[in-house]
Amino acid sequence: MITTTSRNQVAPVKTRLTAVADVKPFPDVKTLKDAIPAHCFERSMLRSFSYVIRDIIIVSGLFYSAVQLSQLDAPLYVTVPLWALYSFAQGCFFTGLWILAHDCGHDSFSSNLTVNAITGWFLHCSLMVPFFSWKFSHARHHRYHNHMEKDTVFVPHRKSEVDSRTEEPSVLSKIINHADADTPIIQICSLIFHQVLGWPAYILMNAGAGVNSLIKGTRFDTPRYKQSHLDPFSNVFTAGEAPFIALSNVGLLLTMAALYTASQYVGGWTVALAYGLPYLWMNHWIVAITYLHHTHEKASHYEAEDWTFIKGAASTVDRDFGFIGRHIFHGIIEYHVVHHMFPRIPFYHAEEATWAIAPILGDRYIQQKTNFFGDLWEAFTNCKYVEPGTGAQAGGLVWAKNEASKPKAL
DSSP, rough: OOOEETTEEEEOOOOOOOOOOOTSSSOOOOHHHHHHHHGOOOOOOHHHHHHHHHHHEEEEHHHHHHHHHTOOOOHHHHHEEEEEHHHHHHHHHHHHHHHHHHHHHTEEEEEEEHHHHHHHHHHHHHTTOOOHHHHHHHHHHHHHBBBBBOOOOOOOOOOHHTTTTTSSHHHHHHHGGGGGOOSSSHHHHHHHHHHHHHHHHHOOOOOOTTTSSSSSOTTTTHHHOGGTOTTTOOSSSSSGGGHHHHHHHHHHHHHHHHHHHHHHHHHHHHHHHIIIIIHHHHHHHHHHHHHHHHOTTOOOOHHHHHOOOHHHHOOOBBBOOOHHIIIITTTTSSSSSHHHHHHTGGGGGGHHHHHHHHHHGGGOOOOOOSSSHHHHHHHHOOOOEEEOOOOOOOOEEEEEEOOOGOOOOO
């Protein structure tokens, strides 16, 4: 089990493990908030913009290098590795800007809500993300994190639902729905599908949301086209949110126009490689980060009658991604538990706030410091569906331990 050794350090472990839920009463929000130093809630516009400026300068420099690379007269064995290196690096900084816009969506960027809205809209729309559409549904994710019906992202299947199926799923269904995957090849294809298309599927079809997460109707009685984040009149949003959804769409159109204009100067292939490849990396990182925040063998989900805000927040996971995680992804991987409890804490105060509440959470604080990519594969292949917990985890739904979920030999 991971134990807290001091305010600034968690004891290292070599085994996979973590929190035990419902051993003792959960601390309330006030107790946790009172433990966090008051300055952790202070938002500095100047400091936040310093990270935006830094990341934009680096992104601009990488774009310039990509244009130069596109004009390089060299064999493929030279240019292909250079494009791969560029796309990875640029994709990381795309993700960093995405996360800064994410902070704008939570109003942790600054105390000026107008500045937050304009900055978030500009950054996200530049990355082909509909800022307000995402902001509104993401706020509901934070409101109902790990709620089996009302959460908006990565709501798992129940084991009882899988066991009650009467038809064998098709190969395509197995790739789309990784809970059905039964061979390594299908699981690999499913993971690639998950990482590359998971984000567009969420934006276009509200994929992964809970059955009662919609503002109007349920997932069962609402067509997929009425769940799009691009539709101002989608059942995902209220009538008052519709103008902001339209404004997000305007931002996406302006970005597409800018990319088209750029292609007239540097060429369509150059724009496709310089912008498209990092965009795919960004999609991967956003899906992987969000998925691993809420998918862990000890991170419970809850039915409506058992769910509380603190239970859901405590069922998120802090992981580690080294230099990239802390300095390019702005600590969103490392300090996410406290973010779910107090989303207006700026990311640069999240570490201090984490070690302030970790002793109070005790064994419920879930932290894992193993290989991030290994964690992704293990979670994807082992965490298929949930079932009622027993013993110390009674009251929650835990990831099922089932031999049938293990991949079969080729």
